[in-house]
Amino acid sequence: MPSIMIADRDPNERTGMGWLVSSCAIPYKKVLSAGTMAEVFQLMESQTLDVICLELDMIGKGQWERLKLLVEQYKPTVLVTTAEATFERAMQGIELNARDLWIKPQTPEYIRRVLTRCCQERSRRNQLNQEESGAPGVVREVSYQDLFFPRPLQGSTYALMLAQLEDPKRHPELLRFFEDYPFRDKPILLPTSDVIVGVFSVEDPEASALLQQTAKRLLMDWETTGDSPLFLVMYDSQELEQSLYEKYKEASEALSIRFFKGYRQLWVVENQINWATIDPFLTPSEQRLWVDMLHGGDPEELKQWMYKHFSYKEEPFPEPGLLRIRLTSILAQVRRYMKSHGLEQGELEQEYHQVFETILYSPILYRIVVELLLFIQALMDLVQNQRDEVRPDVIEQAIRYMERRYSDSDLRLEDVARHVDRSPAYFSTLFTQKQGVTFRQLLTMLRVKEASRLLMETSLSVGEIAQQTGFVNANYFSKIFKEKTGTTPRLFRNRKKR
Numbered sequence: 001m002p003s004i005m006i007a008d009r010d011p012n013e014r015t016g017m018g019w020l021v022s023s024c025a026i027p028y029k030k031v032l033s034a035g036t037m038a039e040v041f042q043l044m045e046s047q048t049l050d051v052i053c054l055e056l057d058m059i060g061k062g063q064w065e066r067l068k069l070l071v072e073q074y075k076p077t078v079l080v081t082t083a084e085a086t087f088e089r090a091m092q093g094i095e096l097n098a099r100d101l102w103i104k105p106q107t108p109e110y111i112r113r114v115l116t117r118c119c120q121e122r123s124r125r126n127q128l129n130q131e132e133s134g135a136p137g138v139v140r141e142v143s144y145q146d147l148f149f150p151r152p153l154q155g156s157t158y159a160l161m162l163a164q165l166e167d168p169k170r171h172p173e174l175l176r177f178f179e180d181y182p183f184r185d186k187p188i189l190l191p192t193s194d195v196i197v198g199v200f201s202v203e204d205p206e207a208s209a210l211l212q213q214t215a216k217r218l219l220m221d222w223e224t225t226g227d228s229p230l231f232l233v234m235y236d237s238q239e240l241e242q243s244l245y246e247k248y249k250e251a252s253e254a255l256s257i258r259f260f261k262g263y264r265q266l267w268v269v270e271n272q273i274n275w276a277t278i279d280p281f282l283t284p285s286e287q288r289l290w291v292d293m294l295h296g297g298d299p300e301e302l303k304q305w306m307y308k309h310f311s312y313k314e315e316p317f318p319e320p321g322l323l324r325i326r327l328t329s330i331l332a333q334v335r336r337y338m339k340s341h342g343l344e345q346g347e348l349e350q351e352y353h354q355v356f357e358t359i360l361y362s363p364i365l366y367r368i369v370v371e372l373l374l375f376i377q378a379l380m381d382l383v384q385n386q387r388d389e390v391r392p393d394v395i396e397q398a399i400r401y402m403e404r405r406y407s408d409s410d411l412r413l414e415d416v417a418r419h420v421d422r423s424p425a426y427f428s429t430l431f432t433q434k435q436g437v438t439f440r441q442l443l444t445m446l447r448v449k450e451a452s453r454l455l456m457e458t459s460l461s462v463g464e465i466a467q468q469t470g471f472v473n474a475n476y477f478s479k480i481f482k483e484k485t486g487t488t489p490r491l492f493r494n495r496k497k498r
Contacts, residue, residue, distance in 0.1 A: 002028055002029065002050030002051055002118075002119050002122040002123060003028060003029055003030035003031070003032065003047065003048060003049055003050050003051070004021065004028045004030070004031055004032070004049070004050065004051040004052070004053065004115070004119075005032045005033070005034060005040070005043055005044075005047070005049050005051070005052050005053070005054075006018060006031065006032070006033045006034070006053045007033070007034040007035075007039075007040045007052065007053065007054045007055060007058065008033075008035070008053075008055040008058070008081070009035060009036075009055060009057070009058045010055075011035060013055075014033040014035065017053065017111070018031050018033060020108055020111060020112060020115075021115060024112050024116075026112065026115050026116050026119055027119055027123075028051070028115075028119055030047075032047060032049070036058070037058060037059060037060060037063045037067070040054070040067070041063075041066065041067075041070065044070045044074060044076075045070070048074075049074065049076045050076055050077060050122040051076060051077045051078075051079065051115070051118050051119070051122060052071075052076045052077070052078050052079065053079045053080075053081065053115075054078065054079070054080055054081070054096075055080075055081050055082065056080050056081065056082045056084075056089055056092050056093065057082055057083060057084065059092075067096070068095065068096065071096055071097070077099050077118050077121065077122055078093075078096045078097060078098045078099060079098060079099055079100050079102065079114065079115075079118065080092070080093040080096060080098045080100075080101050080102070081101075081102040081103075081104060081106070082101070082102075082103065082104065083103070083104045085103045089101070090193070093144070094144050094145055094148055094149075097143050097144070097145050098143075098144065099114075099118060099143065100114050102114075110172070110176075113179060121141065141188075142158070142188045142190075142199050142244065143190075144190055146243070146244040146245065147190060147192075147197060147244060147245060147248045148245065148248075149245055150243050150245040150246065151243065151244075151245065157201075157202045158199050158200065158201060158202060158244055158247070159199075159200045159202045159208065159211055159234065159235065159236040160197060160198070160199060160200075160233075160234075160235040160236075160244070160247050160248060160251045161187065161197070161198040161200065161211075161215060161232060161233070161234050161235075162195050162196070162197055162198075162232070162233040162235070162251050162252065162254075162255060163178070163195065163196045163197075163198070163230060163231075163232055164194065164195045164196075164230070164231050164232075164233075164255055164258070165228045165229070165230055165231075166228055166229045166230075166231075166263050166363065167228045168193075168194055170228045171191060171195075171196060173228075174196060174222070174228075174230070175189065175191050175196055177222060177225065178196065178198065181218060181221070183214065184210070184214070185200065185201065187199055187200045195252070195255065197248065199244070202236070208236050211234060211236065212234060212236075212266070212268055215232050215234050215266050216266055218232070219232055219264070219265075219266055223264065229262075229263030229264050230263060230264065231255070231258040231261075231262075231263045231264070231265055231267070232265070232266045232267070233251050233254045233255055233257070233266075233267050233268075233269065234266060234267070234268045234269070235247055235250060235251035235254065235269050235270075236268065236269075236270060250269070250271075250272045250273065251269065253272070253273050254267060254269045254273050256273070256320050257273070257317065258363060258364070259317075259320040259323075259363060259364065259365050260312045260317050260320075260365055262364050262366065263364075274315075274316055275316060275317060275318060275319035276316040276317060276318045276319075277318075277319075277322075278318045278319075278322050278323075278326070279326075280322040280323070280325035280326045280329065281325070281326065281329050282326070282329045282330065282333070283453060284403070284446070284449060284450050284453060287333060287403070288403050288404065289305075290330065290333040291333060291336070291337075291400055291403065293305065294333065294334065294337040294376070294380075295337070295400075297380050297383070297384060299373070299376065299377050299380055302373065302376060303373055306369050306372070306373060307369075310323070310327075310365060310369050312365070320365075323365065324359055324360060327359045327368060327372065328356070328359055328360075330372070331352075331355065331356060331359060331372070334352075334372075334375070334376060334379070335352070336396060337379065338352065338379065339393055339396055340393045340396035340397065340400075341383050341393075342393065343379065343382065343383075348378075348379070348382070351375060351378070352375070355371055355372055355375045358371045358372075359372070394420045394422060394427075394430065395430065395431060395434045395435065397419070397420050398416050398417075398419070398420050398427070398431065399435075399442070401416055401419050401420070402416060402442065402443060402446060403446060406443060406446045406447050406450070406469070406470050407468055407469060407470045408470055409470045409471065409472055411443065411470065413427070413428055413439045413440070416439070427439075443470075444480060444484065445484075447469045447470050447471065447480075448469075448480065448481060448484045448485065450468075450469050451465050451466075451469045451471075451477070451481060451489070452485070452492065454468065454469070455489055455492055455493045456493070462474050462477065462478065462489045462490065465477070465489070466478075477489070
């Protein structure tokens with residue numbers, strides 16, 4: 001039977017752990033304890049220790065390298081405990097090839113299960129070592145290091161199951177569910193801060209189909225016992241040369257599929273996820289369309305546009321981060337709509353920031369779209385109800401007018417001032433104060449921005465682009481374009497083609 005050392009600065013912790021081992025009849029033949037690192041080193045060098053339960057907080061700076069050498073030399077099963085739930089402590093556990101990391105306080109039932117499992121695993125390993133004494137190729141046990149470092153594993157092909165709850169605080173409950181679940185072949189469970197990893201040994205091709213069936217059944221069984229939605233990724237690549245580190249990296253990326261599919265799903269992947277490339281920003285024409293839709297006051301038109309552009313049913317999916325940027329680009333147009341009607345204050349301002357937070361952090365795309373549409377609907381209703389009371393912002397009206405008319409080469413400041421019912425002199429001063437640039441500078445910026453898009457996305461000639469963007473002629477367009485971008489239109493287009 002294996003032996004265990006309990007190392008902790010707190011004598012009550014050591015006594016309690018020892019009592020737990022003896023009272024629960026966990027079959028360790030010898031239970032030793034240590035209160036200092038000096039005692040730890042002495043016991044490791046003088047005793048045969050199969051399992052070490054070690055408090056990380058007791059390790060001094062000058063003692064770390066010696067401890068790692070002893071762990072590497074004697075190869076005990078290491079369990080680490082800490083009161084600090086930090087990335088640094090987790091990395092220390094990984095460096096020691098720890099079997100598990102306990103954040104104090106931990107429940108006695110969980111400690112009992114882990115210690116029992118470690119005892120059984122060490123017993124089997126000792127038996128194998130005795131049976132295969134002197135024989136090469138003994139397969140070592142999978143650990144956290146295999147997930148986070150590219151180390152070779154010989155003798156088996158592995159499949160990974162990644163389980164993630166919408167409420168990560170419920171992961172200890174999910175872990176207990178997995179530990180008690182009647183798997184045909186029990187996986188090695190390696191919980192991390194945001195996901196529970198199950199490592200399955202796959203000996204034949206038929207096992208893959210069985211694993212998928214098991215995962216589907218597990219998902220349904222969890223739904224009957226838990227109310228926190230679960231998302232599962234099954235990664236089952238048959239590449240023998242692929243390390244667990246590579247599989248875990250690709251499986252972790254596949255977790256992002258829940259952004260499109262939602263929870264209560266099983267997603268099976270066999271290769272790396274290939275995200276589709278999209279432009280995350282609204283084009284000038286899309287910006288103008290959004291301005292028109294918002295001021296048009298038709299929520300159904302907005303809803304159909306959103307559903308058309310943000311409904312993804314199958315691969316390849318766009319990278320979720322790019323979609324979040326695109327949604328914030330839309331929210332920027334909504335912000336302008338709020339400002340033009342004097343609505344950037346009070347509860348609406350708080351709701352705007354809540355929608356912004358939802359776009360950045362909500363795990364499900366559909367929820368983001370719904371929250372954004374509900375917010376826009378509320379704004380439109382308020383504008384409709386208070387149309388006579390709320391005075392639109394003059395400069396925002398002027399910019400909207402310029403965005404619609406910049407292609408007119410005869411557009412002048414006087415025309416825009418007349419549109420917003422202000423004198424040219426007053427309008428010019430107010431415009432510069434609010435925008436930080438002059439009317440002419442902003443008009444040129446709008447024209448150059450649209451010209452840049454046309455150069456990249458169309459085959460129109462330079463002369464045609466100059467005409468469509470409000471420049472007097474091609475020569476003047478080329479001169480202004482070079483002043484603003486540092487290059488000529490033709491060089492700009494050629495550079496984008498490379």
